[in-house]
Amino acid sequence: MTVVTTLPDHRLLLVHAHPDDESIGTGSTMAHYAATGAHVTLVTCTLGEEGEIHVPELAQLAAAEADQLGGFRIGELAAACAALGVADHRFLGGAGRYRDSGMMGLATNEHPRAFWQADLDTAAGHLVEIMREVRPQVLITYDPNGFYGHPDHIQAHRVAMRAVELAAVEGIAPAKVYWTAMPRSVLEAGLSHFTDSSDNPFDGIESIEDLPFGTPDPEIAARIDATEHHAAKEAAMRAHGTQIPATSWLYSIAGNFGAEFMGVEYFTLAVGEKGPGSGPYGWEDDLFAGIGIGLDDDGSGRAPVSAAGVR
């Protein structure tokens, strides 16, 4: 029997490592596409059990004590998704299947449930199941370095890319895969701005070459201007109160640079054809550009999607 469900005709899947990564890295993009009626699915790979706790009265939830942070962060993530207008959020393999591996080289990397130890095809299989159901045309994850080198971010990249390969065998691979990115020009502007600041997130950094991220501008494929959703992104970040203290430089930088710092996000294109864009490097302003999904012709905004994987 073929079960046919209806989903919006633009479907975006994001694969992130820990609760809070979705908001910090892609919150405005998620809010933007959710607001335009796209189906946005967030898959978070771990509960973030090893996170540092910035709320003193919750300090005993830490991994080394009550080990309750992961469960607590499920609630933070739900509140963040509500702020972003994203209803479909899931944990890879179900909540608690994979554990936060902690920073590279720590003993937590060796935990039997650590995401870093996950069997790649098994973990990718969980993601393919979600792809069969949601049939995303666009997938967002990290680059091979996990944007900044955290083992769970590197593993999220590997799992997502393996899932794309497995989905291609079934003919259901997304048309485009993007990796989160930060253009060098934006980092340079930030670096020079903070050089004289007492609250300098780049303290000790002489040049952007010293940072673990930063993409030459010509290699950026898409610039998503979701400035109108900057407040939703900030609200989503504040929902992750155990992780992002209210005094974080992320909020002061936002105050200094204004809505653009929160509201504009950048991506490189790893799989698929770049669509039409603008500016000196032809940056797309829409992740669905060029993949031939017309705006809803019948005005319903919905197209049939077969849960059995038949278009």
Ligand SMILES: [Zn+2]
């Ligand atoms: Zn993370």
